[in-house]
Amino acid sequence: MPSNQNLSSREEVRLNVLRLLQQSPQMSQREIASSLDVSLGGINYCLRALVDKGWVKVENFSKSEQKLRYAYLLTPKGAKEKSKLTAQFLRRKLTEYETLKQEIAALEKEVGTTHRGQALETS
Numbered sequence: 001m002p003s004n005q006n007l008s009s010r011e012e013v014r015l016n017v018l019r020l021l022q023q024s025p026q027m028s029q030r031e032i033a034s035s036l037d038v039s040l041g042g043i044n045y046c047l048r049a050l051v052d053k054g055w056v057k058v059e060n061f062s063k064s065e066q067k068l069r070y071a072y073l074l075t076p077k078g079a080k081e082k083s084k085l086t087a088q089f090l091r092r093k094l095t096e097y098e099t100l101k102q103e104i105a106a107l108e109k110e111v112g113t114t115h116r117g118q119a120l121e122t123s
Contacts (some may be wrong), residue, residue, distance in 0.1 A: 006011060008092065015082055015089055017046050018082040021056060025071045047072065055081050 013037060016036050027035070033043040050056040055078030059071045074082065 015085040
């Protein structure tokens, strides 16, 4: 069973792929992989899963001189799922942000400084 960290990492890659494809459906798998710093095989696997789920459809890029070039188009279902993933990602990041703020405050208190490095006044 995958850990929550691996699951959230995969969801983040999936979300980023959907975001890229919405902006630039003509991107090649190699360009997507490079842009997201993910292996080409990982992007291929992700795209196949997105197609299998019905979130993305693949079409030949009609004006391409390279006949093997494809356009990856978000389906209406894919756009809806992208919105859900974005909301989940935002909630997770806000929770992480609040936790981090609390950790910073505790550390500042421990060392007697503010986040700007200024000494706290002591009474």
